[in-house]
Amino acid sequence: MTKQKRLMNSVGEIFIVAVIILVLVILLLPEDQVVDNSSNRERFRNQLRLVGLACHEYQSEYGCLPPVVISDERGRPIHSWRAMLLPWLESQGRTQPPAYVYTFNEPWFSPANRQAALDNANLYTMLVSTDDREVVQKSKLAAVIGAQTYWSPSGECRRLPLEANQDERHILLLEIPNLYGAWSQPNDVTLDVVLTLSKNQQFEPDGAHVLYDDGSVTWFAPEALTEANLRRLLCPFDTTK
Template structure:
């Protein structure tokens, strides 16, 4: 029987029911990849830090070994210059030059400049006036790199390559010495050594070292230097690395040129 009720509403067709897709309980692939990359980055940073910490001492040691070798080469060049000076004048240079009143004027380092390939610099020096006179100021402020140990950190116009000025040493003062006077043997006698930084002087200065400073070498390394010892230039031109703990008697024997001491061991 038909529904003739005029008040009834026609039924609207219902849209089909769609259930929303179920949410995944895990993370997306992109999120997982991002986390993996972040973890890998952190691990790389951590491992890199460990690697740097392990390699740093080795790198520093290698750099110091290179500086020590460069220093040794500087001293060998100085030794060659001193030998060439002796060949030219039949004597080594004095530790310093003096004027008529005995006042110190210039260092042996200034005298050997022509043999260090610094003839032009040598010709600029007024040897009749002190090293620190106004006429010599420009030269004294010139850096001679062969007089500067690369392990030191002070002004490069300073040097700690010093002679041991001693009455029985090769460098005894204003009087020059010949190799024939070195009866202890050139290989057993010091020409130049690396002093502690506190004893450094301007390379033109006529001041050097004494026996006491040589005996105390290595006691202060506040401005650099070589770990455990220092380079020493022997009269035969060889460079030896002398330990800071070397016997004091041996050190004294190295300074004297005619003391007949035995210095074959104890360095």
């Protein structure tokens, strides 16, 4: 047997072993866990579409996107953009229950608003079931803050394009792994943090869902979430392009 044939046989054997291991892993997973996580992902994608509609409707009324955070007179963050979109998520019967009990005259960390976040734990959040069937938070939908992104660090009014152009669309919101805390908490990420996550391969192995500025939703594999690709897609106001 030639060296080339031996090499091909070795590669074939490795491939067969890998397939067998993959099948065994799938078979060993509890069926209800697989179903639960599949439904969790579908729920998250559907929610992203509604968030996209809410962003466009907010802009229709106020002329721009909501600020990434609202602070009080002492500079304390009291409301996130996620809370600011709630009235538009509630519209047209999009939510179950039909209304979120969130009080805007109290900060996000008030007892009432903490309870509202607990009562709607899967809002803006990707939940997964573990091997012991515990439901845990995997990731959260986040604004990426930057001078060239849709979310200005200074609170500058940023607008979505009025006409959709698939060739020039940009990421409006990004699923960030291991971003914990209540959805109402104003804890988003900067562009530098996202690029560091990419550099350190923190989007592996699950990749990330993205909401584009035209309202469409897609999933990016880890290998597509490179620093260069993220910088290009997250920066619609980059004047150096």
